[in-house]
Amino acid sequence: MKGKTVFLGIFLTLLIVNPLFEKIYGKNAVLYMASHYALFALGMWIGLAMVSRKYWVGKLVVGSGLAVLAHIPLIFDVSAYSEPVRLILELGLVLGGFLVGSSFQAGGNMVGYTLLGGWMAGDTALSIAFLLGDSGYTFPSSPYPTWQIKDAGVFMFLLMNVVAFFIIMRIFIRFLEKGELYPESR
Numbered sequence: 698m699k700g701k702t703v704f705l706g707i708f709l710t711l712l713i714v715n716p717l718f719e720k721i722y723g724k725n726a727v728l729y730m731a732s733h734y735a736l737f738a739l740g741m742w743i744g745l746a747m748v749s750r751k752y753w754v755g756k757l758v759v760g761s762g763l764a765v766l767a768h769i770p771l772i773f774d775v776s777a778y779s780e781p782v783r784l785i786l787e788l789g790l791v792l793g794g795f796l797v798g799s800s801f802q803a804g805g806n807m808v809g810y811t812l813l814g815g816w817m818a819g820d821t822a823l824s825i826a827f828l829l830g831d832s833g834y835t836f837p838s839s840p841y842p843t844w845q846i847k848d849a850g851v852f853m854f855l856l857m858n859v860v861a862f863f864i865i866m867r868i869f870i871r872f873l874e875k876g877e878l879y880p881e882s883r
Contacts, residue, residue, distance in 0.1 A: 706743035726845040740794020753800035760796030770833030824853040
């Protein structure tokens, strides 16, 4: 199963990171941000197939740091203009997702809940910056006009909330199934 997951993950990554799409990412902020979600998620998926408790805290910190680093305005803007930098950034997102995924289960539920909260806080902050048309992410420092960055902010906010809703519902259902939400009176 691990081999199939890794192969499929690499294949899907290569579908997302190819010369045709790279040209589109340089012109469309929404698709560029969608590729960020997809690449990080693919990295996590591959990482979950190869879980390791070894150095799990360091892997979580480095993996999360790579995701944050990819969205700092200067790095984001340079990667939007330059295909080689964008390729390095995209591979960094896959690596970051892999590091987080491979150590995700080692920390238990509290680490998972903390990562969910951190992702939601960071994604909300970035989507608000996009929605407000933050000058660090728009033309002339970036190839994207303000309206595209605002559209990317709407996309991010909607996607984050849909994903978060399903994760939170899954947690809630798990609590109900275990009877932890309403423990029986003794």
